[in-house]
Amino acid sequence: xxxxxxxxxxxxxxxxxxxxxxxxxxxxxxxxxxxxxxxxxxxxxxxxxxxxxxxxxxxxxxxxxxxxxxxxxxxxxxxxxxxxxxxxxxxxxxxxxxxxxxxxxxxxxxxxxxxxxxxxxxxxxxxxxxxxxxxxxxxxxxxx
Amino acid sequence: xxxxxxxxxxxxxxxxxxxxxxxxxxxxxxxxxxxxxxxxxxxxxxxxxxxxxxxxxxxxxxxxxxxxxxxxxxxxxxxxxxxxxxxxxxxxxxxxxxxxxxxxxxxxxxxxxxxxxxxxxxxxxxxxxxxxxxxxxxxxxxxxxxxxxxxxxxxxxxxxxxxxxxxxxxxxxxxxxxxxxxxxxxxxxxxxxxxxxxxxxxxxxxxxxxxxxxx
Numbered sequence: 001x002x003x004x005x006x007x008x009x010x011x012x013x014x015x016x017x018x019x020x021x022x023x024x025x026x027x028x029x030x031x032x033x034x035x036x037x038x039x040x041x042x043x044x045x046x047x048x049x050x051x052x053x054x055x056x057x058x059x060x061x062x063x064x065x066x067x068x069x070x071x072x073x074x075x076x077x078x079x080x081x082x083x084x085x086x087x088x089x090x091x092x093x094x095x096x097x098x099x100x101x102x103x104x105x106x107x108x109x110x111x112x113x114x115x116x117x118x119x120x121x122x123x124x125x126x127x128x129x130x131x132x133x134x135x136x137x138x139x140x141x142x143x144x
Numbered sequence: 145x146x147x148x149x150x151x152x153x154x155x156x157x158x159x160x161x162x163x164x165x166x167x168x169x170x171x172x173x174x175x176x177x178x179x180x181x182x183x184x185x186x187x188x189x190x191x192x193x194x195x196x197x198x199x200x201x202x203x204x205x206x207x208x209x210x211x212x213x214x215x216x217x218x219x220x221x222x223x224x225x226x227x228x229x230x231x232x233x234x235x236x237x238x239x240x241x242x243x244x245x246x247x248x249x250x251x252x253x254x255x256x257x258x259x260x261x262x263x264x265x266x267x268x269x270x271x272x273x274x275x276x277x278x279x280x281x282x283x284x285x286x287x288x289x290x291x292x293x294x295x296x297x298x299x300x301x302x303x304x305x306x307x308x309x310x311x312x313x314x315x316x317x318x319x320x321x322x323x324x325x326x327x328x329x330x331x332x333x334x335x336x337x338x339x340x341x342x343x344x345x346x347x348x349x350x351x352x353x354x355x356x357x358x359x
Contacts, residue, residue: 003346005333006155009171013159034163056158081164 010056015078021048021060023098024091024111029062029075030084041083044073047091047111049098051077063101065109070102090114145234147245148227148353149174150197151336153257155346159327159337169327169337172255174352176242176334180216180224182233191229195241196221197349223349243336247329252355253336254322257344261316271309319343323358 021027029044046064049072053059058077063070075082091111101109151174160166175197183192198221202210205220213220216237235241246253267273267289275287289311293304321342328337342350 003155005173005335006157006171008333009159009330009335009337010157032164076160076166079160079164079166080162 007055013056013078018058018077019082019085021051021085021087022090023048023051023096024093024114026088026091026111027062028086028088029073029082030086031075032081032083045088046071046073047098047101049101050096063098145245146193146195146227146229146241147250148195148225148351149177149241149243149245150195150223150225151175151334151350151352153342153344153346153348153350154335156341167327167339168341169339170342172336172338172342172350172352173334174243174246174336174350176240178213178216178218178221179235179237179239179241180213180218180221181237182235183226184232191232192226193229193233193235194224194226196224198222225351227353242331243329243334244331246326246336246352246354247331250326250354252323252358253326253338253352254320254355255324255338255342255350255352256318256320257342257348257350259315259317259319259343260345262314264312265314266311267309270311270314273309323355 025048027046027048029046031042031044033040033042044062044064046062048060049063050061051058056078059074060077061072061074063072065071090113092114093111098111151172154171154173156168156170158166158168177195177197179193180196181194183190183194185191196213196216196218200209200220200222202220209220218238262269266287268275268287271289273289276282276285276290278286289309292308292310321340324342325339326336327339329335330337336352338352344350
């Protein structure tokens with residue numbers, strides 16, 4: 001959709017290697033928090049329930065439960081405030097948007113783990129992630 | 145020293161700084177503009193520079209405009225615009241001016257363009273009126289503006305107030321947005337990044353100049 005000149009402007013602000021994450025993944029999002037002079041890293045742990053946008057506008061939503069209350073945060077994929085996204089486990093899902101999780105309570109909130117890691121085209125990523133992950137025992141999945 | 149250019153609105157996007165603060169910007173491809181003529185106080189009564197922007201094929205142009213541009217040693221231009229100056233011009237016909245003029249000391253700009261055309265629009269779209277109720281006996285008047293004036297006003301010579309907001313043609317007007325922050329200048333691709341929105345559609349002609357009222 002974009003104009004080539006627009007793309008060339010956006011390109012300067014894109015991360016060369018944006019974090020790789022899929023819908024249903026349980027992730028740790030490391031964010032930079034700047035409080036006046038001080039700077040620290042905060043980790044937001046949860047399930048990726050949606051991705052939207054492309055280019056500089058790409059963002060993703062992470063949902064977690066804090067004190068029995070659902071919390072969702074939207075992150076810009078290319079923001080310098082998102083330092084790192086650590087994928088803890090892959091969820092087995094059949095939707096692009098997991099908004100149905102909002103209506104789920106307790107154990108129903110869990111997602112089955114996808115055992116076979118999606119084949120990643122980047123050669124570096126394949127070396128890091130083994131083709132198979134040991135299946136976790138039933139009951140350990142999902143955010144607490 | 146002129147500080148104005150003709151350009152094309154490319155579109156909008158967003159940029160962020162190292163801390164992650166996001167700014168919405170409009171990308172404008174401004175210039176390069178060719179100086180076609182200088183107006184001088186002694187000959188014309190005022191000092192100004194005539195800028196030309198965008199090339200036209202000579203066979204699609206007219207002989208007068210070809211001749212006018214030839215005096216500056218260039219081909220015919222699509223858009224001409226005069227820029228008033230405080231004193232005598234420091235550029236000569238044939239000189240090319242680019243976004244470099246905005247690199248030093250310009251932090252705010254005014255942008256003039258032709259706003260997007262909306263055609264004949266009703267009062268709800270054009271002026272943000274609330275319309276009328278969906279029920280309670282309202283018939284065929286749900287988007288109407290309501291009363292435009294009372295009977296008692298007629299005898300006193302007032303009637304419908306002047307400037308009463310009504311339905312009508314909306315858009316396609318010359319509009320100037322003042323004091324927009326200049327976020328970035330890309331000399332290689334003749335781009336200006338201007339904070340916020342500027343009048344007109346993407347691809348439309350805009351006139352960018354140093355802000356009149358601010359730094």
